[in-house]
Amino acid sequence: MTSPVWDPVQYLRHAGLRARPFADLLAHVPDLPAERPRIADLGCGPGTVTVALADRWPTAHITGYDNAPEMLAGAEAYAGPTPGGGTLDFAAADARTWTPDETHDLIISNATLQWVPGHPDRFSDWIAALAPGGTFAFQVPGNYDAPSHRVLRELAGADPRLAGTLRHQDAVRTPAEYHEALTSLGCEADVWETTYLHLLKGEDAVLDWVKGTALRPVLTALSGDPEARDTFLTAYRDQLREAYPATAQGTAFPFRRIFVVATVRG
Template structure:
């Protein structure tokens, strides 16, 4: 799988739709141990992107020291300029470069959260034990990942990348259906690590507007490895996008009020046992 280059502006073009799952995830996160004892919670956001959603953590826990981690210089630059600094409640919002594939906690946390990032981390369930070990008693590990790898948007992308025309350059570029576990498998993993786990799935039906809106959506996320792999060959990139655009138009026809785009997501909130 190609390590993608990210474009914050493209990613944020659908910020409203992308932000809703994070809000739904946070709504199920219980109060944090330090917050209930009038302390200063410590929070890590793994894969913070441009920081717009990390800022929601500061609204929920205004006294917390929150650090957003990401491995994209472009995303971090956006986050640093627009969101880093002291918070209204006396807390602090910081951003730092880190690769979630190797990130290890540097102390005790009240919340470790990750939004739409772990699908990029092969073998991410094997990281759970170390992260949960770093939680304070009663603290929480919460994450959300896309569960739509069998959807036409991803299946058509993979099929095209594996076709005779493109397989030489793109066959191993994209993620497959095993990029994430089933909800039941996540539940089993988290409870085996001593957590009280709440795992669920939701299919959002986004109504997208504009010309080729599903293509515009995936240009900000799932298509990034292809855009990166073909960045040095604009003619090839245009040809790939033309084929993919045609397939998406058939799979996601526009309606009178926009283009319906079903998007399944998997959520987990795991609370570590009290001491």
Template sequence: MTNSSPTWDPQQYLRHAGHRARPFADLLARVSDPPRDPARVADLGCGPGNLTAVLAERWPAAHITGYDNSPEMLERAAAHAGPTAGGGRLDFARADLTRWTPPETYDLIASNATLQWVPGHADAFPGLVDALVPGGTFAFQVPGNFEAPSHVLMRELADSAPWRDRLAGVLRHADAVLTPTAYLERLTALGCTVDAWETTYAHLLTGDDPVLDWVKGTGLRPVLTALADDPRARDAFTTTYRDLLREAYPATPHGTVLPFRRIFVVAGKPA
């Protein structure tokens, strides 16, 4: 879902599954039940499928499809596919969200920490709202931490010698997402009723170099992919970046605190 098409590692991503699941739970807490029963639900950027399964727990009669472009993630997600407890169905399909067009109408289109990988994703909002049935909901959450040390240090290192030529254009910048207000304005202009907010989580991480371990599952993937054919260079970049993170996120007797800002939007289409 990025220009650099990063390779994903489901096992690495799921190492912090509990922390990563919290924002999706907070998002769904503001989502009303779909207008149809059984409902049709799309999960854009489903990853390893563990949170798509949460949608099936919330609406067990629904037909829910998780979409992702990573073969590695979809392979892991397949374990969650099949009939659901309330007579619904959970399945997965490969889709590149930079070009995806909704193939049908949905009661709920949800997306968790994915749209930041799609350049110009807000331009797709009219098509997504059109794909909602009357009374349907478009709900998403994106990281809002691109100015945090974890990202700034990564970009600065990638832009320095000897990495500049190999990593030019690989990493995202702060304009990867909009502000809550900008999202609200975009979606209210399409006739939606919008609830938009932001939250900064203070994740307490444990273990050795836990912030590096966290970004290896997400933000660092484009770098790891770009340097995958040169393990020595990959390890050299990672070691330097690790040392920078140790200074920016010092360990405490109780663990390492990772502040993480996230942006939430729940847009309802008029019934």
């Protein structure tokens, strides 16, 4: 899979809708065991949702980790002391290899682990770094059978230049598989799924959404050939228009997500 070049401005064009699953995940995280908890946000992106952790735990030391320099550059605007006496900072790290070097009370990840092949294999290292009563929580998209992703795979599969560019269909596991993986590590696991019905505004709104996320590897791979990029985008746009017809109210875009909250038994 191609490592995508990220565009924080494009990503944040739908910031409100993208933030809602993180808020829903955060609402299910239990109280943390320490008075001044240590928190890691794995795959923090531009930091816009990381700051919500400081609202929930104002005395915490929170570090947002990401492997995209362009995302971390935007996140730095949020770094520094927090109003409640805590600290918010950011650092470069890759979820494929990141292992905590200190005990954490919460490791949380928002729409990141789908980019990490074999990410359940990392769970044991992260759970081992949690304090008793600490929590590992994440949410990932579960919409790989949706037209937005199925059509993208079909079009990319027809172009030899894009071989290996996209995530495989099994980039995300089933809720049952996540539950089994985490309970076998001694956690109490709460796993659920939700399908959001986003009403997107603007012309070719679904295409605009995926330009910030799923389409990034293709845009990166074709960045040196603008004509091929535009041809791909036109073909993709036409099929998205058919799959997600626009109405006077906007374009309805169903989006399934999987949520996991796993707590280490105290």
